[in-house]
Amino acid sequence: MTADFSDGADFRLDDGQRAAVLDAVVETLNNYVFPDVAATLQADIQQRRQDGGYAEVTGGEQCADILTLQLQELSGDRQLKVHFSPQPLPHIDPEAKPSAAELAVEQHQSSLRNFDINRVERLRGNVGYLELYGFEPPEFAGAAIAAAMTFITHTEALIIDIRHNRGGSPAMVSLLCSYLLPAYPAIHLNDLYWRPDDSTRQWWTLPHLDAPRYLDKPVYLLTSQETFSAAEEFAYNLQALKRVTVVGEHTVGGAHPGRGYRLHDHFWMFVPVGRSLNPTTGDNWGQTGIVPDVKVPSEVTLLTAHLIALNTLMETAPTGAGFRELQRTMLTVERELNTRRADLISQLKQPRAESTP
Template sequence: MERQTQEETILSLSTLLIQNYVFPDIAHRMQVEFTQRLNNNEYEEMTDPATFAKTITSQLQNTSKDKHLNVRYNPQKPPAEDYAEGRDVVPEDHFMTMIQLDNYGFTRIERLQGNIGLLEFHAFMSPEHAAETAASAMTFLANTSCLIIDIRKNFGGDPHMVAFLTTYLLDPAPKHLNSFYLRKNEEIKQFWTLPYVPGKKFGGSKPLYILTSNRTFSAAEEFAYNLQTMGRAIIVGERTGGGAHPGGFHRINKDFEVFIPFGRAINPITQTNWEGVGVTPDIEVPQDHAFEVAYTTLLQSEHKRISENPIPGGKRLMDELQRAIRNNTNAASIVG
């Protein structure tokens, strides 16, 4: 990789940061630091473009403490290559096929023993594409007594899907979930629960546990943070990744692109966000134990609740709860 290419890449990157990054003062600081590194020939022996991109990303994040800032080596293909060997689909079609085959990130929907629901999904895809799948999942889970939502592998996505799913987990009254300050035009964009979602809601009163890990990021963190600050959910697992800045990709040149945050989240309750610090669990345990802890805790609390307040036709459920508790003695020891 030639020095001229490195210089042109960093010059273009610096311009994009100054024009778009949510904190202009930090963007200027990063520009100055890159100029110093170039003058010191810091990248002189860096010939591999992927290594160059990784190095720049690390330096951006070290200065900004912003994990959303990310430079990628992603060479643009000539237009002819997009249609090689008679292929007649466009890249957007490839993307849609990919997310459909991935079931829009929804990987596990289950009624566990004891009438406890489990939902696992790995991305907050846009409701434009994923609403039907999400609504079907939430309708399936609506009659469970408690719900565990597993976002330990969820990298984030669209805040509109955060609002869509959250609406199923709260009472009907409108709730202000989050706001985003957007640098362009000094705009504040608010996100609220929706007046209508299809299917049946889980509701705002039954126990809700959310599982997190250090890989839980961005919109997934917003989902957990919003529900935690409202007192609606118990978070179990590890502190999350700490990315609260929305943004978008920019092409630096034909070889590199960069994701630049252009805004920041403002929670209506805390007036701050989880940027750089992550979401702190209510029950902090290694991610590998998070499910067992949440499930066992819910089994025991449900057993106690029904024992103290028997429900008509509840004997079958009590028997199921007792069997589940016996089958989860190892998890119970973690809680203890």
């Protein structure tokens, strides 16, 4: 029977357990997307073992933190990570496909979050706004996304907010990109190479959609340091095609999809096993992150993008009541933005509270 160590404070690694974890890490690195880097990491771990570098590592969290630090420092890959679990980990086949019942449970759980479609609305000045907390699979969220795109069809500009989006399904990335790009000819968006089976999957825009496409109108993407993985791919695809203006913060650069591997009853490891390759740039965002076209702090990103959108619309708006309404809206948004900026500056000038010993 495997012990359960509540919060992990009482867990202690003996020599045999520590050796088993290290062996499993070395073996699991054979799946890492960059073979030459994997070989360097494996050699480094084995050398440290020979030198007694892990002899004093006896805690669960301590072991996971040390291995993560070493792997990330040597590889430069912040996605490589070893995790400790106080509770015993189940034995799950990473190659096994979920059953119909399991998929139904996943879809129900996703529906409780509205498939990570957090907000859809019409902002002042007839600017659409779509906030996504994740990219759920099209088989779950396709109808909801179609409803959202139908709602904003008649707006004159669109803001898509992925500031709090940590990624998800590349198929949903392809679907949402398709709504912003022409049906014909199909556009090659991205390739994903998978090392475990040496395969490459291409992602293209889709010819048929369940709602009207959003074409020939300006689109703005909001990013932050939280924007990650598939959300970064969404921004990178559209930025490379010059379809969007990215407003916000520089992202961290998660371009290598992966999966978790069970190492031991209480340890598992996330390993990037794939690599994105954009056909337009011949590269990905792993080293650079997404570089915004307009760099502003996350706190003022939405107001900034809204103001830019209104300015753009005014350039082509005919004179008359509509133009005057845009002017009034732009002045209101500009005042709100200036107030928010002043608040941020004031907060930065405030002295930090010192902690008492």
